Amino acid sequence: MKKIINKPEDYVKEMLEGLYIAHPDLITYTGDDVHCLVTANKVKGKVGLATGGGSGHLPLFLGYVGKGMLDACSVGDVFQSPSAEQMLACTKYIDDGAGVLYIYGNYNGDIFNFDMAAEQADFEEDIRVESVVAGDDVASAAPSKEGEKNTRRGVAGIIFVYKCAGAAANDMLSLDEVKRVAEKAAANTRTMGVALTPCIVPRVGKPGFSIGSDEMEIGMGIHGETGIRRGKLEPADEIAEEMLAKIIGDIPYEKGDEVDVLINGLGSTPLDEQYIVLRKVDEILKREGLLVHKYYTGNYATALEMGGISISMIKLDDELKKYMDAPAETPFFKQM
Amino acid sequence: MKKIINKPEDYVKEMLEGLYIAHPDLITYTGDDVHCLVTANKVKGKVGLATGGGSGHLPLFLGYVGKGMLDACSVGDVFQSPSAEQMLACTKYIDDGAGVLYIYGNYNGDIFNFDMAAEQADFEEDIRVESVVAGDDVASAAPSKEGEKNTRRGVAGIIFVYKCAGAAANDMLSLDEVKRVAEKAAANTRTMGVALTPCIVPRVGKPGFSIGSDEMEIGMGIHGETGIRRGKLEPADEIAEEMLAKIIGDIPYEKGDEVDVLINGLGSTPLDEQYIVLRKVDEILKREGLLVHKYYTGNYATALEMGGISISMIKLDDELKKYMDAPAETPFFKQM
Amino acid sequence: MNVELIKRFLKEVSLIMVEEREHLIDEDSIVGDGDLGLTMSDGFVAAYDAIKDSDEKDCGKVLYFAGKAMSTKVPSTMGTLMASGLMQAGKALKGKSELDRKDVTAIFENYLEGVTHRGKAKVGEKTFIDGFYPAVEMLKSTEGEELSVSAEKASDAAMQGYKNTEGMIAVHGRAATRGEDSRKLLDPGALVAAYIAKGFYLSVK
Amino acid sequence: MNVELIKRFLKEVSLIMVEEREHLIDEDSIVGDGDLGLTMSDGFVAAYDAIKDSDEKDCGKVLYFAGKAMSTKVPSTMGTLMASGLMQAGKALKGKSELDRKDVTAIFENYLEGVTHRGKAKVGEKTFIDGFYPAVEMLKSTEGEELSVSAEKASDAAMQGYKNTEGMIAVHGRAATRGEDSRKLLDPGALVAAYIAKGFYLSVK
Ligand SMILES: Nc1ncnc2c1ncn2[C@@H]1O[C@H](COP(=O)(O)OP(=O)(O)O)[C@@H](O)[C@H]1O
Numbered sequence A, B: 001m002k003k004i005i006n007k008p009e010d011y012v013k014e015m016l017e018g019l020y021i022a023h024p025d026l027i028t029y030t031g032d033d034v035h036c037l038v039t040a041n042k043v044k045g046k047v048g049l050a051t052g053g054g055s056g057h058l059p060l061f062l063g064y065v066g067k068g069m070l071d072a073c074s075v076g077d078v079f080q081s082p083s084a085e086q087m088l089a090c091t092k093y094i095d096d097g098a099g100v101l102y103i104y105g106n107y108n109g110d111i112f113n114f115d116m117a118a119e120q121a122d123f124e125e126d127i128r129v130e131s132v133v134a135g136d137d138v139a140s141a142a143p144s145k146e147g148e149k150n151t152r153r154g155v156a157g158i159i160f161v162y163k164c165a166g167a168a169a170n171d172m173l174s175l176d177e178v179k180r181v182a183e184k185a186a187a188n189t190r191t192m193g194v195a196l197t198p199c200i201v202p203r204v205g206k207p208g209f210s211i212g213s214d215e216m217e218i219g220m221g222i223h224g225e226t227g228i229r230r231g232k233l234e235p236a237d238e239i240a241e242e243m244l245a246k247i248i249g250d251i252p253y254e255k256g257d258e259v260d261v262l263i264n265g266l267g268s269t270p271l272d273e274q275y276i277v278l279r280k281v282d283e284i285l286k287r288e289g290l291l292v293h294k295y296y297t298g299n300y301a302t303a304l305e306m307g308g309i310s311i312s313m314i315k316l317d318d319e320l321k322k323y324m325d326a327p328a329e330t331p332f333f334k335q336m
Numbered sequence C, D: 001m002n003v004e005l006i007k008r009f010l011k012e013v014s015l016i017m018v019e020e021r022e023h024l025i026d027e028d029s030i031v032g033d034g035d036l037g038l039t040m041s042d043g044f045v046a047a048y049d050a051i052k053d054s055d056e057k058d059c060g061k062v063l064y065f066a067g068k069a070m071s072t073k074v075p076s077t078m079g080t081l082m083a084s085g086l087m088q089a090g091k092a093l094k095g096k097s098e099l100d101r102k103d104v105t106a107i108f109e110n111y112l113e114g115v116t117h118r119g120k121a122k123v124g125e126k127t128f129i130d131g132f133y134p135a136v137e138m139l140k141s142t143e144g145e146e147l148s149v150s151a152e153k154a155s156d157a158a159m160q161g162y163k164n165t166e167g168m169i170a171v172h173g174r175a176a177t178r179g180e181d182s183r184k185l186l187d188p189g190a191l192v193a194a195y196i197a198k199g200f201y202l203s204v205k
């Protein structure tokens, strides 16, 4: 295990300590627990937005707390949910009477704990809490049928949900309205990933899965969850075609629809490769008659040092476009 | 070689194509050559700032062209200098009568080509060109003696030079003044790196060097140039101590001096690890009585998928601090 | 019966979880991410530690605080579900310092209720529920018998429930991504249910 | 002598560089990054291709444009240095369509001048200069002799110069990072100088 770390059990704590030192103008923590990260710039009377999840996905999840996006993030151990107690501490800190919206990824541990925290916030603190669960990974399950629960995992596309909900809350919309925007963003977001190399959880010390030196796995999840198929590594253009076909096929699009696109590195993939994929994605979308409003590229949601990329797409209407473009400033994301 | 690419010989071209698609509001190119990247927002009468260098270091070098930083970047093949002709094309595009300043790293190929381009700009185009060469890597050579040429390699610290010079030019300072600011920034910047895993140049197809699975190399350059010592991988805190000792020892500091610090990932190093190092760096600097004005963390200057980090530090006076903090917007760097 | 039963119960369960730690890790490594041994041993030890020296006589409060400690210590899928079970049992018993036979059954009914409320799994979906539900049913249907006999039967029923998870198709958690392939496997969460039932039997025999 | 000599000279050099491509890669791999075989073959072929079918009679212009083509094609250390040499030689010969013996010497003097101006290396610093300088000196001191004889002596002098780089300490380029360790090695750039001198000899013999 080749990592620049100290004791594996101090990994998350020391990472967080560094983070607070680096961004004192944007973030702090509450209740003496570094795992309860909150904004340093509370806005009076605004709906509070909280997320949370396991560590190991930087900049996700905590990196999007700041101005114009999220207000709090509870941080778990690597790939582990934070506790309901920590979520509750964040909730109490950021509520300013307008209620709190939870936005988090569709994972058992996170769901159970956020639900528990929401109940406690309601019963114990009289804080109204609503939740939106992001499940954008088209590779993880079939689309849910009308009225059924979405069983897809949440991955990089959650950033679009953060952005839209964050901007809506910043416009001083009500909890119900912010939730509606977040749900709309989530409903219009799709992601698909491909993995080339595994990652190592510091306390485990060995790769979470193995993959042949000439292989890739299309559709793998950000904790190494099994994907759609494993096969020989293909040229970037073919990978892009396969991934986009799945993404585009999942939402009914019409020619002329506008989208924002995120080409995301999973950890150890050079930016160059992301741009090489972006180039092909643009060609395909043009061919399909979709209009790209804006591209985002870089490491937005990682799995430690996993090799690979994901592509996320959000279908925009005027409202979502306005909120995507609204200014924001967080440790990792700046929209000017 | 596990990379999401098409033909290795198209690597740079396709990367650049993706880049122009992604950032049309900030960058474009001149003379039908995608390797000649220029700002999409020329400022009337401003001193032009140009850089250039090999590909494979994204966001370096081209990622810092935009508002408030650089105006042009000529792009070479992976780890290869661009040509004097390409540099000249950029120079012609960005000159608006106030002259052009070249800022680039201390490598033979780059120096020779920038010198050739400067001569041609002068002889053929009557454009006044000045140059500042960044050589911030303390591990690459002993400090130069008074009047001697600096033989140190240029690495991540060049970003500080870009930032200060870019802000000075944006303040409509003269070429001589911008050059003075750039030289001051360069003279006050030091960097040191550590590498854990090698990178693969796409056209070469195999790692540029090999390093034991439990080893690190302190002081390695961003093309895999031999460092100061190779040894067993140590805990983050010890690595930070060794690197900072070299950096701090290289400039005469007084207690209370202010610095900006960049913890930079070389490509495949998770952000978590960078923050773990940052935490220790902060502890050491406090102990040494230095005041950190601002931290920068992330992948600012990479070597493809090399594993490891570098630490850069710039000693600030009021002028440099003002220029470091001035707003900027480029594809990869936003200062708000 | 009083709060001492609760303490003995949690002690026995935590002892088993520590003993079976590696075994649970192995079982969860086949289906999931292999952390179940860690979370169950850490979690039940934390639950027991939180209340073992308490002077509190209210059985409900003791169960509730044990659950809270567990939830803070191990916020994993099973950690949170077990915490939810303990806390719900605590809510149901609040105010009672003496427990009759019906109260004992109520602990397990409410534990099940807490887990179900949180996890929304039904019987037959290859989860903890498939080990725990048969045990609760057994406790209910043998209320006329000696508690130790009844508890032993519940323990056996839970173990049988665990074994019956082979053949079921998983619809929750990591195992669900395997679809039809999941049938061949035993569910490690249901094994935890069997250990809890066994811990209870040991605490009353 | 006229522009045909320049063309023959560049042709011979490019042929050698193509032939010695792998050898130069190997030599540069020991000291540097191993690209020298690629850059020198690509670069001199580009230089020759740029002018081989030209009707231009001005020897200076032909040399200059060959250099420009090289500089565009291979902007590496040696690529740019060789381009600078050709371009400087071109500037010096500008306007001449007929060359006398002194002009031929001037080509090489100015080539050296161009490389030195660009690279600022001195004799003895283990570079291209250490192969090329002895050749230029030989050409100058044998101006009374038959050109082919003089050129052969220059070629031998360059090769000897290359061999003499063993023992020198490198102060330029990648080799410089090795400090004292660089002494044991031969400088691949100086070998390029020997190939250029040999190419010239072949073009006049
Ligand atoms: N909704 C649910 N209700 C009850 N039990 C569940 C549910 N989802 C998963 N489980 C149980 O959780 C067990 C896995 O627990 P754990 O190892 O904590 O999960 P993970 O590590 O995947 O978060 C499964 O074997 C299953 O018995």
Ligand SMILES: Nc1ncnc2c1ncn2[C@@H]1O[C@H](COP(=O)(O)OP(=O)(O)O)[C@@H](O)[C@H]1O
Pocket (backbone or CB within 6 Å): B108, B109, D028, D032, D033, D034, D035, D036, D039, D076, D077, D078, D079, D081, D115, D118, D119, D120, D121, D126, D127, D128, D129, D172, D173, D174, D187, D188, D189, D190
């Ligand atoms: N300043 C200089 N002047 C003359 N020759 C030089 C100079 N610096 C380096 N060289 C020559 O360049 C050769 C290496 O060329 P090249 O392979 O193109 O360099 P790199 O690949 O390191 O950019 C060295 O062997 C040396 O002879």
Ligand SMILES: [Mg+2]
Pocket (backbone or CB within 6 Å): C028, C032, C033, C034, C035, C036
């Ligand atoms: Mg598990």
Ligand SMILES: [Mg+2]
Pocket (backbone or CB within 6 Å): C033, C035, C076, C077
């Ligand atoms: Mg787990």
Ligand SMILES: [Mg+2]
Pocket (backbone or CB within 6 Å): D028, D032, D033, D034, D035, D036
């Ligand atoms: Mg070389």
Ligand SMILES: [Mg+2]
Pocket (backbone or CB within 6 Å): D033, D035, D076, D077
């Ligand atoms: Mg080279």
